[in-house]
Amino acid sequence: MEIHKASTYAPVNIAVIKYWGKRDTKLNLPTNSSLSVTLSQDDLRTHTTATCSSSYQHDSLTLNGSDQDISGARTQACLRELRALRQEVEAQDSNAPKLSELPLKIVSENNFPTAAGLASSAAGFAALVRAIANLYQLPATPTVLSRIARQGSGSACRSLFGGYVGWQQGELDDGSDSVAYEVAPASHWPDMRALVLVASAEKKDVSSTAGMQQTVASSALFQYRAEHVVPKRMKAMEKAIHDRNFEAFAVLTTKDSNNFHATCLDTDPPIFYMNDTSRAAVRMCEAINKAAGRAICAYTFDAGPNAVVYYLADDEARVAGTFKSVLGGVTGWKSDIKTSDALEGMEHVGDMLKKGISRVISTRVGDGPRKTDEHLC
Amino acid sequence: MEIHKASTYAPVNIAVIKYWGKRDTKLNLPTNSSLSVTLSQDDLRTHTTATCSSSYQHDSLTLNGSDQDISGARTQACLRELRALRQEVEAQDSNAPKLSELPLKIVSENNFPTAAGLASSAAGFAALVRAIANLYQLPATPTVLSRIARQGSGSACRSLFGGYVGWQQGELDDGSDSVAYEVAPASHWPDMRALVLVASAEKKDVSSTAGMQQTVASSALFQYRAEHVVPKRMKAMEKAIHDRNFEAFAVLTTKDSNNFHATCLDTDPPIFYMNDTSRAAVRMCEAINKAAGRAICAYTFDAGPNAVVYYLADDEARVAGTFKSVLGGVTGWKSDIKTSDALEGMEHVGDMLKKGISRVISTRVGDGPRKTDEHLC
Numbered sequence: 177m178e179i180h181k182a183s184t185y186a187p188v189n190i191a192v193i194k195y196w197g198k199r200d201t202k203l204n205l206p207t208n209s210s211l212s213v214t215l216s217q218d219d220l221r222t223h224t225t226a227t228c229s230s231s232y233q234h235d236s237l238t239l240n241g242s243d244q245d246i247s248g249a250r251t252q253a254c255l256r257e258l259r260a261l262r263q264e265v266e267a268q269d270s271n272a273p274k275l276s277e278l279p280l281k282i283v284s285e286n287n288f289p290t291a292a293g294l295a296s297s298a299a300g301f302a303a304l305v306r307a308i309a310n311l312y313q314l315p316a317t318p319t320v321l322s323r324i325a326r327q328g329s330g331s332a333c334r335s336l337f338g339g340y341v342g343w344q345q346g347e348l349d350d351g352s353d354s355v356a357y358e359v360a361p362a363s364h365w366p367d368m369r370a371l372v373l374v375a376s377a378e379k380k381d382v383s384s385t386a387g388m389q390q391t392v393a394s395s396a397l398f399q400y401r402a403e404h405v406v407p408k409r410m411k412a413m414e415k416a417i418h419d420r421n422f423e424a425f426a427v428l429t430t431k432d433s434n435n436f437h438a439t440c441l442d443t444d445p446p447i448f449y450m451n452d453t454s455r456a457a458v459r460m461c462e463a464i465n466k467a468a469g470r471a472i473c474a475y476t477f478d479a480g481p482n483a484v485v486y487y488l489a490d491d492e493a494r495v496a497g498t499f500k501s502v503l504g505g506v507t508g509w510k511s512d513i514k515t516s517d518a519l520e521g522m523e524h525v526g527d528m529l530k531k532g533i534s535r536v537i538s539t540r541v542g543d544g545p546r547k548t549d550e551h552l553c
Numbered sequence: 554m555e556i557h558k559a560s561t562y563a564p565v566n567i568a569v570i571k572y573w574g575k576r577d578t579k580l581n582l583p584t585n586s587s588l589s590v591t592l593s594q595d596d597l598r599t600h601t602t603a604t605c606s607s608s609y610q611h612d613s614l615t616l617n618g619s620d621q622d623i624s625g626a627r628t629q630a631c632l633r634e635l636r637a638l639r640q641e642v643e644a645q646d647s648n649a650p651k652l653s654e655l656p657l658k659i660v661s662e663n664n665f666p667t668a669a670g671l672a673s674s675a676a677g678f679a680a681l682v683r684a685i686a687n688l689y690q691l692p693a694t695p696t697v698l699s700r701i702a703r704q705g706s707g708s709a710c711r712s713l714f715g716g717y718v719g720w721q722q723g724e725l726d727d728g729s730d731s732v733a734y735e736v737a738p739a740s741h742w743p744d745m746r747a748l749v750l751v752a753s754a755e756k757k758d759v760s761s762t763a764g765m766q767q768t769v770a771s772s773a774l775f776q777y778r779a780e781h782v783v784p785k786r787m788k789a790m791e792k793a794i795h796d797r798n799f800e801a802f803a804v805l806t807t808k809d810s811n812n813f814h815a816t817c818l819d820t821d822p823p824i825f826y827m828n829d830t831s832r833a834a835v836r837m838c839e840a841i842n843k844a845a846g847r848a849i850c851a852y853t854f855d856a857g858p859n860a861v862v863y864y865l866a867d868d869e870a871r872v873a874g875t876f877k878s879v880l881g882g883v884t885g886w887k888s889d890i891k892t893s894d895a896l897e898g899m900e901h902v903g904d905m906l907k908k909g910i911s912r913v914i915s916t917r918v919g920d921g922p923r924k925t926d927e928h929l930c
Contacts, residue, residue: 396782396812397774405773427821434823435773438815444804445839446811452829462822 177231180275182310183552186303186545188220188294189213189334189341190370190484192429192476193409194436196384197392197402202249203351204330207392208406211342211359211413212334213486215370216542220294224284224303225552226311232279239284239300253327254305255280261320262312275312282307283552288537294372294482301328302335306545318544322356338362338543340417342410362541365420367489371496372537373503373529375453375481384479387440387447394444401439406432422488426474429486430461433476449479453532456525457483463519464498481532489540496538502526508536554608557652559687560929563680563922565597565671566590566711566718567747567861569806569853570786571813573761574769574779579626580728581707584769585783588719588736588790589711590863592747593919597671601661601680602929603688609656616661616677630704631682632657638697639689652689659684660929665914671749671859678705679712683922695921699733715739715920717794719787739918742797744866748873749914750880750906752830752858761856764817764824771821778816783809799865803851806863807838810853826856830909833902834860840896841875858909866917873915879903885913 189212197207235255237244246252262276282304286296305325309316318336326333326343333355334341339362346354382390391398409428416424440447450458454477461475461483472491475483487495497516504515518526566589574584612632614621623629639653659681663673682702686693695713703710703720710732711718716739723731759767768775786805793801817824827835831854838852838860849868852860864872874893881892895903 396808397777397815400774400777431773431819431821434821435819438774438819441818442808442812442815444808444811446835448832448835451832455825455828458823458825 177229179227179229179231180273180278180311181225181227181551182307183223183225183548183550184303184306184310184545185217185221185223185548186299186306186335187217187338187542188215188288188296188299189331190215190476190478191331191334192425192474192486193406193413193432195331195343196388196436196439197398198330198388199345200349200351201389203354204250204326205351205354206330206343206345208402209343209345209410210331210334210406211340211410212331213368213370213541214335214338214341214362214544216539217546218542219537219539220288220299222284222286222296222299222303223548223550223552224282224307226304226307227281227283227553228275228278228311229281230278232281235280237282237284237304240286250328254301254324255308257324257327258305258308258312258314261309261314261316265312265314280308281553285552297329298331298335301325301332302545304328305332306336310547319355319357323352323354326351326354326356336544339364339541342414359414360417362543365417366541368541369487369489369492369496370539370541371485371487371499372539373457373483373485373499373533374508374535374537375451375532376534382447387443387479390447391439391443395439395442397442398439401435405435423471426465426471426486429474429476437477449481450477451481451532453528454481454483456528456532457485459525460499460502460519460522460529461485463522463525464495467519468494499529499536502529503533503536505530506533506535508538510538513538554606556604556606556608557650557655557688558602558604558928559684560600560602560925560927561680561683561687561922562594562598562600562925563676563683563712564591564594564715564919565665565673565676566708567592567853567855568708568711569802569851569863570783570790570809572708572720573765573813573816574775575707575765576722577726577728578766580731581627581703582728582731583707583720583722584779586720586722586787587708587711587783588717588787589708590745590747590918591712591715591718591739591921593916594923595919596914596916597665597676599661599663599673599676599680600925600927600929601659601684603681603684604658604660604930605652605655605688606658607655609658612657614659614661614681617663627705631678631701632685634701634704635682635685635689635691638686638691638693642689642691657685658930662929674706675708675712678702678709679922681705682709683713687924696732696734700729700731703728703731703733713921716741716918719791736791737794739920742794743918745918746864746866746869746873747916747918748862748864748876749916750834750860750862750876750910751885751912751914752828752909753911758826759824764820764856767824768816768820772816772819774819775816778812782812800848803842803848803863806851806853814854826858827854828858828909830905831858831860833905833909834862836902837876837879837896837899837906838862840899840902841872844896845871876906876913879906880910880913882907883910883912885915887915890915
């Protein structure tokens with residue numbers, strides 16, 4: 177029995193203007209636009225193979241070797257939309273095999289620990305949508321695919337593009353204009369580096385899906401953020417990226433991370449994603465910038481205690497090297513990162529980091545999903 | 554040589570609608586009104602004796618046995634205003650001794666550890682102003698004295714009254730309408746209890762004087778809090794107190810504490826007063842309320858990691874007793890607080906509290922400054 181097959185890699189993205197809050201929970205339509213940096217698939221990626229065959233009994237999805245429930249409305253929405261696009265292909269070309277009628281078997285693997293609290297669902301849904309689009313040989317653009325992936329997991333839409341990626345909130349009720357777009361390709365500003373400080377496993381305070389709607393419902397400050405703070409920052413961030421202005425990028429990134437976590441704290445009951453280890457990472461970044469006399473690194477935190485520190489290649493020793501002076505003992509360091517001298521007066525902060533950080537991931541800005549002939553099944 | 558002498562006790566107050574941000578740093582005029590509960594002087598108080606004599610060389614102030622610098626503009630403003638009021642007395646009564654011309658010697662003692670991070674400057678300035686007003690036999694009302702004490706330390710104005718005390722921000726440029734007022738005396742709602750969880754000594758992140766102006770200058774959310782969030786909460790809180798509605802009081806208290814700390818986190822650079830110990834205190838309060846099926850306790854945090862937990866006398870076992878089940882080993886417990894059973898599933902939170910809390914102070918709502926004949930010199 178014939179088995180049709182296609183595979184892709186898809187990247188993780190880490191937002192610098194944060195997505196937090198939906199105006200439509202079914203369609204994953206956000207209350208505000210957001211912007212992210214796509215990270216290199218050399219370091220962090222989901223690898224997904226999509227296959228279909230009349231020999232299969234039903235649709236199935238495996239992640240890192242374990243069966244996943246795909247009956248959820250979000251996964252179903254992605255599969256339904258992709259099959260509808262395949263039906264258009266089949267309607268236009270009577271020779272095209274009727275793949276839309278065959279059960280799908282999807283096999284997926286992350287090359288990073290899921291427990292690390294990295295935005296694995298973004299890479300996961302982007303890879304799922306991209307792999308099936310490849311399998312179906314859809315003529316769909318990344319923009320169209322971003323609209324579909326968004327319904328699986330909001331921030332997944334941004335992983336359909338490489339480099340610097342916006343997600344416009346859109347205005348239409350059906351969400352058709354709530355899609356990702358390329359602000360600039362990775363090649364526009366290839367020097368961007370990212371150091372992920374993975375905090376020791378601690379149970380997550382509240383899932384981001386539940387948390388963001390609690391914030392929408394109860395924070396007295398949230399609406400002001402969505403309507404007044406973020407729109408200005410989106411424009412300023414796009415300009416910073418176009419201008420390759422790292423200081424502006426850094427100030428906006430840190431401010432928006434803190435602003436997002438402020439609305440979490442203003443939620444009833446309050447949501448705390450940052451902990452004492454996160455605070456130590458903030459203080460270390462501040463000390464690095466102070467020693468440099470300008471902003472050479474920017475921190476951002478998603479819905480968890482991990483810090484992601486952005487910096488430029490030229491400042492690697494002063495940024496990553498300073499963290500390595502404290503955290504040289506944990507796994508994940510690339511050998512080409514030189515250890516710098518520890519900063520004076522930061523012993524207490526260093527001790528906090530040593531106690532709370534279990535590994536690092538050192539990476540950079542990267543491109544969008546990559547087609548591959550390496551199949552997982 | 555004759556020495557004129559008068560003494561007072563003055564209370565600590567802990568805000569439930571927070572003061573954070575000045576519109577005039579010289580006059581200590583706030584960006585928003587605030588509201589506090591005055592705590593009992595049986596447990597927490599500043600004791601101050603004001604004396605004056607022609608035998609003194611110059612004005613002086615001693616706190617807990619060590620000389621204080623009184624050359625600062627704030628202390629000087631208080632002394633200047635009080636002397637001006639004394640001059641009015643002297644002008645009207647030619648027999649009144651010219652005390653306004655004599656150097657002052659002020660001796661002050663706190664009955665609680667200054668290091669505990671409690672709002673000692675509020676009680677301190679309230680006591681200083683009240684003691685000198687007594688010494689000068691001023692006919693000034695607590696309202697007038699609150700206007701003077703405000704210039705020493707903003708929140709000190711609220712310690713001139715007992716019970717439930719508001720501080721209206723005022724509108725005039727000279728600050729003459731920025732004064733404290735009694736929302737309700739302690740006798741209106743005498744059952745209010747407070748449990749202070751004193752966090753182990755850790756260097757304070759940023760002083761509140763510096764911190765609040767950093768917030769005013771850099772937070773994207775602060776102005777919205779001051780102009781839109783607090784005014785509604787002031788009205789709702791006054792109603793909750795008039796109605797003796799603890800649930801409403803609790804919801805407003807916790808929300809406003811979190812809202813204030815959210816604007817701190819939104820400051821550039823971010824200010825963190827709450828730490829992992831504070832977060833554990835929040836979680837324990839939430840669990841206590843969940844077990845009770847309604848809000849029987851409310852937490853609030855000032856510019857530091859200490860939690861202040863408000864509750865009513867009837868709920869003492871369920872609130873203070875639950876904390877005692879975890880923190881029974883630290884000093885400060887009153888013997889009449891019964892230890893309750895520990896809440897299920899809160900072992901991790903309990904361990905965090907045990908690790909981070911060094912003592913407790915158990916107290917209640919109390920009255921305003923008390924005149925005393927016990928002199929400290």
